[in-house]
Amino acid sequence: MSAKPKVTANFSSSGRGESAPLNNSGFKEKPVRIREATPDDAGAVIALLERLYAETSFLLYEPGEMKSNVEVYARRMAEGIEKGNWTMFIADCDGSLVGTLFGSRGNAKRTYHSLTVGIGVLRANWGQGIGRSLLGAAESWAKARGVHRLELTVRTTNHRAMALYERVGFEWEGVKRHSQLVENEYVNEFLMSKLIAV
Ligand SMILES: CC(C)(COP(=O)(O)OP(=O)(O)OC[C@H]1O[C@@H](n2cnc3c(N)ncnc32)[C@H](O)[C@@H]1OP(=O)(O)O)[C@@H](O)C(=O)NCCC(=O)NCCS
Numbered sequence: 001m002s003a004k005p006k007v008t009a010n011f012s013s014s015g016r017g018e019s020a021p022l023n024n025s026g027f028k029e030k031p032v033r034i035r036e037a038t039p040d041d042a043g044a045v046i047a048l049l050e051r052l053y054a055e056t057s058f059l060l061y062e063p064g065e066m067k068s069n070v071e072v073y074a075r076r077m078a079e080g081i082e083k084g085n086w087t088m089f090i091a092d093c094d095g096s097l098v099g100t101l102f103g104s105r106g107n108a109k110r111t112y113h114s115l116t117v118g119i120g121v122l123r124a125n126w127g128q129g130i131g132r133s134l135l136g137a138a139e140s141w142a143k144a145r146g147v148h149r150l151e152l153t154v155r156t157t158n159h160r161a162m163a164l165y166e167r168v169g170f171e172w173e174g175v176k177r178h179s180q181l182v183e184n185e186y187v188n189e190f191l192m193s194k195l196i197a198v
Pocket of ligand 1: 056058059119120121122125126127128129130131132133153154155158159160161163164167
């Protein structure tokens with residue numbers, strides 16, 4: 001049986017940088033560390049996103065569609081961090097990124113309590129608890145900032161992702177009909193959310 005790598009995080013509910021083990025179910029040579037991304041990570045994040053878009057059609061962009069300039073991306077990250085309305089967590093395996101989650105708060109006062117999240121983990125690293133840990137990091141981030149609602153959309157055929165979301169407490173809210181056009185076919189997404197006590 002292959003051992004799961006150790007996943008650790010350098011976040012806490014206070015949003016400060018403590019390091020705490022999240023998964024003690026086994027060890028591999030290279031542990032995975034979950035941490036908040038900084039603008040210095042922009043180049044590596046863009047490279048990871050390009051790999052993810054090439055690997056799966058369950059994310060928003062088609063391979064090669066998102067053309068990001070590292071400087072521009074880093075500046076946007078810095079702005080989001082400064083304003084406190086955006087965050088990104090990354091899963092770092094021995095210096096290379098294997099997963100990411102981004103979250104952005106609503107722009108209006110009436111939606112600022114809500115964080116929309118998106119998540120992707122490289123296929124080679126699935127099933128190691130990285131997705132669950134990234135969502136845990138986002139929830140801690142949200143809680144520390146008074147965010148009451150986490151929300152996301154998931155393709156109705158993405159059973160793996162839905163199982164993960166349900167496992168961490170997201171609930172089904174409804175269907176977005178024909179919300180995406182994938183390989184010339186209109187497809188539906190589910191809307192899911194999790195309310196957190198703040
Ligand atoms: C969905 C995704 C983020 C999950 O990441 P992951 O790191 O593999 O997730 P985890 O290892 O934390 O798995 C957590 C849960 O997923 C579910 N899961 C794992 N393997 C599964 C499988 N083969 N079939 C169905 N569900 C499965 C389980 O509920 C598991 O919880 P458990 O380990 O307590 O049983 C990842 O598969 C991915 O990036 N997919 C492609 C992009 C994508 O679909 N993003 C989401 C768009 S909405």
